[in-house]
Amino acid sequence: MTVLETRADGDRRGPGGAEPVLRLRGISKSFGAVAALGGVDLDVRAGEVVAVVGDNGAGKSTLVKVLSGVHPPDAGTIERDGRQVQLGSPADARRLGIATVFQDLALCENLDVTANLFLGQELRPWALDDVGMEVRSWTLLRELSARLPTLGVPVSSLSGGQRQTVAIARTLLGDPRVIVLDEPTAALGVAQTAEVLNLVERLRDNGLAVIVISHNMEDVRAVADRICVLRLGRNNGDFAVDDVTNEQLVAAITGADDNAVSRRAERRAGAAPAAGAEPTTSPSTTTDQEVTP
């Protein structure tokens, strides 16, 4: 059974209402006097793509490093499937099924695709199983509908989109539940960007929880279900993608129109179905003040 089939058989849940696979609350991280993150909340569910957007210096990269265990947070809690966990090291993150594709991809240019996929995780370290690794590589890449010429070419001869595909496929060998992609389309042309966005959709459709860092609004709108805005290290809006205009996003990102953003946040909070949130009037009750416990 392959990685993606496992996910499809297992935890396929729609984003609506399901418990988050990953829940961050009040995550803070300072570097000396600089508060890179000041109490950030983030939820991501299985089968959901959450885009984290924000201006330069908003804290996106720091958040990626917290999620990947590179920078343990100074404060806050992280839950994986409702259980509180510590991301004290990259090994912790991997063990908890949180995989990160960093912007530099960390591929070995001179090695071929299969070697890059299995780098450091060869199927049987005591006797490298070349055939097994190649079969697994093809299966994985076929599931991703990845367009690669052959597995035998060095990564240096691949396009930017193909490299991104190899880097993503490599993380899937670890059977993650959450995948974090840092600016996956930043260096890509139009066609390659479309290819990578398709790939992100397939990850979601196979039940992964996907976090995409980006500052390309077009890409974000094309692929995300929700958009989480960071500004100066804090949450500054959490929007359903179908429910937010570009103007509202830009306002949240730049802080140019805090009033509109906060009014919107209030509206959304007010629209949430919370029992008893609205005072009801009925002929049998008079006023709140007269009701005694």
Ligand SMILES: Nc1ncnc2c1ncn2[C@@H]1O[C@H](COP(=O)(O)OP(=O)(O)O)[C@@H](O)[C@H]1O
């Ligand atoms: N290793 C570090 N040492 C000191 N300051 C840092 C470090 N990493 C990030 N910062 C600071 O934290 C803030 C957030 O940075 P970063 O997370 O890189 O934002 P983004 O990725 O959204 O541009 C910035 O002010 C940045 O200068």
Ligand SMILES: [Mg+2]
């Ligand atoms: Mg950054």
